[in-house]
Amino acid sequence: MADAYDLGFRSLDEDEEYDRQLPVDGSVPSWLSGALIRNGPANFEFGGERATHWFDGLAMLRRYGFEDGEVRYTNRFLRTDAYADAADGETAGEFATGGGTLRQAARWLRAVGPPEATDNANVHVARLGDHYVALTEAPRRVAFDPATLETRGEFRWTGDVPEHMATAHLSVAPDGETVGYATTFGRTPQYHLYRVPPDGAARERFAAVDAEGPSYVHDCVATENYAVLVEPPLRISVLRALAPWGDGILDALRYDADGRTRFLVVDRETGALVAEPTVPGFFVFHHLNAFEDDGDLVVDLVGFEDGDVVGALSLETLATEAFDAVPPGRLDRYRLDLDGGVERSRRYDGGLELPTVPRAVRGRPYRYAYAQATDRRGANGLAKIDVEAGTAVEWWERGVYVEEPRMVQRPGADREDDGVVLATALDADAERSMLLVFDAETLAERARAPLPHAVPFGFHGRFFPGLDG
Numbered sequence: 001m002a003d004a005y006d007l008g009f010r011s012l013d014e015d016e017e018y019d020r021q022l023p024v025d026g027s028v029p030s031w032l033s034g035a036l037i038r039n040g041p042a043n044f045e046f047g048g049e050r051a052t053h054w055f056d057g058l059a060m061l062r063r064y065g066f067e068d069g070e071v072r073y074t075n076r077f078l079r080t081d082a083y084a085d086a087a088d089g090e091t092a093g094e095f096a097t098g099g100g101t102l103r104q105a106a107r108w109l110r111a112v113g114p115p116e117a118t119d120n121a122n123v124h125v126a127r128l129g130d131h132y133v134a135l136t137e138a139p140r141r142v143a144f145d146p147a148t149l150e151t152r153g154e155f156r157w158t159g160d161v162p163e164h165m166a167t168a169h170l171s172v173a174p175d176g177e178t179v180g181y182a183t184t185f186g187r188t189p190q191y192h193l194y195r196v197p198p199d200g201a202a203r204e205r206f207a208a209v210d211a212e213g214p215s216y217v218h219d220c221v222a223t224e225n226y227a228v229l230v231e232p233p234l235r236i237s238v239l240r241a242l243a244p245w246g247d248g249i250l251d252a253l254r255y256d257a258d259g260r261t262r263f264l265v266v267d268r269e270t271g272a273l274v275a276e277p278t279v280p281g282f283f284v285f286h287h288l289n290a291f292e293d294d295g296d297l298v299v300d301l302v303g304f305e306d307g308d309v310v311g312a313l314s315l316e317t318l319a320t321e322a323f324d325a326v327p328p329g330r331l332d333r334y335r336l337d338l339d340g341g342v343e344r345s346r347r348y349d350g351g352l353e354l355p356t357v358p359r360a361v362r363g364r365p366y367r368y369a370y371a372q373a374t375d376r377r378g379a380n381g382l383a384k385i386d387v388e389a390g391t392a393v394e395w396w397e398r399g400v401y402v403e404e405p406r407m408v409q410r411p412g413a414d415r416e417d418d419g420v421v422l423a424t425a426l427d428a429d430a431e432r433s434m435l436l437v438f439d440a441e442t443l444a445e446r447a448r449a450p451l452p453h454a455v456p457f458g459f460h461g462r463f464f465p466g467l468d469g
């Protein structure tokens with residue numbers, strides 16, 4: 001039997017699937033209409049050299065279309081400069097995998113400056129107006145066709161947002177506006193917060209906040225009135241990474257064990273930094289949700305004790321210890337009173353990552369969260385957490401590695417957890433991946449749709465209602 005590492009990090013050499021109808025064991029509700037589009041790395045070889053970090057594999061989109069209880073599957077690599085370069089046997093400055101080729105040196109000489117950022121947009125997807133876009137943390141984005149997953153070309157924002165490093169996580173506020181941020185290095189490093197209107201694709205900067213470090217900030221969250229960045233003491237050494245995309249940003253990250261983590265609360269209307277309380281240092285990739293509550297701001301996130309998780313996701317560590325060496329993240333609630341006071345309460349003790357809530361409650365008071373459960377050997381599970389009660393229901397199956405879940409509410413639902421949870425997973429025993437459909441109230445499995453082969457582990461995706469199944 002192949003193990004999870006071999007299957008989940010084994011390169012797919014070419015596009016393998018287009019609009020394949022998957023067999024369904026169980027029943028997918030007929031109201032579920034739209035497509036789950038996920039992103040992630042799927043090729044880790046560059047001309048015979050293997051990527052060193054999970055974050056560096058070549059982007060492949062995966063699409064699960066739903067209509068009348070049927071599931072259709074497509075996957076396709078993004079046709080990017082990075083994809084073309086990999087075919088030529090080089091990398092173009094990814095997260096950790098160094099370039100170091102003659103061609104890269106030549107590029108430096110030609111450009112008299114840092115090499116161009118990679119366009120290997122393998123982390124997330126978003127819809128911006130009529131554009132469907134693949135995203136990573138380098139400031140380049142790639143548009144794709146949401147039906148066929150064909151690459152449409154580079155998506156370029158015009159306008160005045162300076163950007164040395166980007167985010168792949170764009171947060172949709174309760175009013176439908178999308179909020180993102182960019183980081184600039186230099187004498188005064190800053191985070192630049194921007195907004196994209198609900199039906200448009202142009203962005204506008206509404207705040208610039210001085211950064212400490214700068215730090216590696218992966219995600220953001222927006223409520224009715226505020227945008228929130230959480231700045232952990234995982235600093236980016238700009239000297240070490242004169243060009244952050246040159247030799248990979250991982251080498252440039254240093255965790256300051258004495259440092260504190262700072263919450264940056266920015267007024268979305270005025271752009272003013274209204275609070276910046278600090279707490280004992282912790283690291284965070286992902287926010288779960290945030291909301292305003294009686295003058296307080298409540299921020300829920302998956303916190304890690306320190307920055308070790310970033311290195312633990314290197315392919316070398318994963319190859320020897322799989323996910324067992326990855327430290328667990330915990331669901332913590334930070335209640336900010338906006339006068340500098342912060343109160344922390346742990347909402348759940350089990351290890352979690354890749355948390356999510358349904359669209360309708362993002363930025364609003366809510367009760368139920370869904371996440372990948374991570375604290376057992378030989379499997380990743382699924383958790384539904386009652387964040388008010390601090391309790392959870394979990395689903396596990398030996399040898400099954402659940403990826404990021406997405407919760408889709410039933411149209412017309414009046415209960416928060418009326419709907420389904422969609423989660424892709426690797427079935428290590430069967431040596432193939434599958435789509436799992438759960439009842440969002442009970443986590444009872446409603447259906448599983450196996451693929452004919454294993455798909456490498458991905459990162460993030462979104463469910464887009466209204467796309468043809």
Ligand SMILES: [Fe+2]
Binds near residue numbers: 285286459
């Ligand atoms: Fe992420």
